[in-house]
Amino acid sequence: MAKVLVVTSGKGGVGKTTTTAALGAALAQGGASVAVVDFDVGLRNLDLVMGAERRVVYDLINVVNGDAKLNQALIRDKRLDTLHLLPASQTRDKDALTDEGVAKVMDELREKFDWVICDSPAGIERGATLAMRHADLAVVVTNPEVSSVRDSDRIIGLLDSKTLKAERGEKMEKHLILSRYDPARADRGDMLKIDDVLEILSIPLLAIVPESLEVLRASNVGCPVTMNNPLSAPARAYIDAARRLKGETVAMSVPSDKKSLINKLFTRRAA
Amino acid sequence: MNIFNLFGRRPSARVASDRLKLILAHERSGRGGSDLVLVLREEILAVIERHVAVERDKVQIRLERGFGVSTLGVDIELPVTVGGGLAAA
Numbered sequence: 001m002a003k004v005l006v007v008t009s010g011k012g013g014v015g016k017t018t019t020t021a022a023l024g025a026a027l028a029q030g031g032a033s034v035a036v037v038d039f040d041v042g043l044r045n046l047d048l049v050m051g052a053e054r055r056v057v058y059d060l061i062n063v064v065n066g067d068a069k070l071n072q073a074l075i076r077d078k079r080l081d082t083l084h085l086l087p088a089s090q091t092r093d094k095d096a097l098t099d100e101g102v103a104k105v106m107d108e109l110r111e112k113f114d115w116v117i118c119d120s121p122a123g124i125e126r127g128a129t130l131a132m133r134h135a136d137l138a139v140v141v142t143n144p145e146v147s148s149v150r151d152s153d154r155i156i157g158l159l160d161s162k163t164l165k166a167e168r169g170e171k172m173e174k175h176l177i178l179s180r181y182d183p184a185r186a187d188r189g190d191m192l193k194i195d196d197v198l199e200i201l202s203i204p205l206l207a208i209v210p211e212s213l214e215v216l217r218a219s220n221v222g223c224p225v226t227m228n229n230p231l232s233a234p235a236r237a238y239i240d241a242a243r244r245l246k247g248e249t250v251a252m253s254v255p256s257d258k259k260s261l262i263n264k265l266f267t268r269r270a271a
Numbered sequence: 272m273n274i275f276n277l278f279g280r281r282p283s284a285r286v287a288s289d290r291l292k293l294i295l296a297h298e299r300s301g302r303g304g305s306d307l308v309l310v311l312r313e314e315i316l317a318v319i320e321r322h323v324a325v326e327r328d329k330v331q332i333r334l335e336r337g338f339g340v341s342t343l344g345v346d347i348e349l350p351v352t353v354g355g356g357l358a359a360a
Contacts (some may be wrong), residue, residue: 150294150295188282191286196287200291250315
């Protein structure tokens with residue numbers, strides 16, 4: 001029985017799709033069977049970031065409508081056979097997703113995989129609430145910047161009210177991934193510090209992903225950063241995050257691409 | 272350490288953090304409820320309109336949110352005839 005995880009943020013462009021691909025790949029690299037599901041109907045991009053854009057035949061809406069079987073729509077990763085993608089539709093709009101249809105697909109995914117990772121669209125409307133609805137836990141991706149933090153706070157409110165778990169009166173498990181963090185800027189007082197963001201959002205920290213060229217390079221070639229360059233700083237951050245999700249205790253650090261210059265590793269208790 | 276800090280200028284990240292704490296405190300308390308300012312505006316106007324014909328675009332409403340206290344300022348431009356009467360009262 002899978003754990004269903006939603007990657008969400010409110011604001012666009014903070015790294016949801018990068019995070020979905022990287023966490024999905026990291027969990028699959030660790031031996032788990034993983035499905036990553038793109039909920040961004042009309043603006044799909046997870047296929048592109050995963051390098052599967054030329055292999056899409058059927059999508060989530062085809063499965064929801066019964067035009068295709070789940071197995072026909074799932075795309076197995078060519079590099080990692082435990083990793084699968086369920087793409088979003090590029091032509092339809094989000095209203096084509098029915099609550100019951102999505103529930104049925106999620107149930108089927110739960111049976112098949114160890115992890116189901118839902119990549120939420122930006123915003124707080126139906127697409128985003130559908131993506132989070134069936135989740136057992138949430139990863140909130142936030143940049144150390146005022147608009148991203150405010151939107152994350154809003155999304156946290158929705159996670160605590162609009163998910164099935166919340167409606168059943170259970171506590172929704174939430175984790176923060178602070179991405180595009182630049183330790184040098186934070187040290188100069190030009191960027192919100194990790195502690196500032198944690199104090200404001202008050203959810204546990206899952207990873208600090210530093211601003212890095214490696215994220216751009218990975219998306220350029222269509223390969224999750226944890227597979228494209230596993231030793232790079234963002235890859236190490238995501239690989240540690242995946243281990244924490246599995247329940248391991250891993251010391252928190254700000255990984256760095258530069259060898260010793262800003263190698264200020266500091267420990268912090270993990271989520 | 273930024274050189275500007277020596278002259279007492281606050282780092283922008285500190286300003287960001289303070290602004291966020293303030294606005295989120297208000298947004299969290301108002302979550303799920305109606306917009307207080309809109310309600311107040313409508314009700315205050317309704318009271319005034321019972322006595323005086325007020326033009327909607329002559330009404331200025333300002334809200335200042337602070338940590339301990341928030342203030343609502345209402346500025347209503349009254350017709351000349353009424354203004355004279357009020358001054359005498």
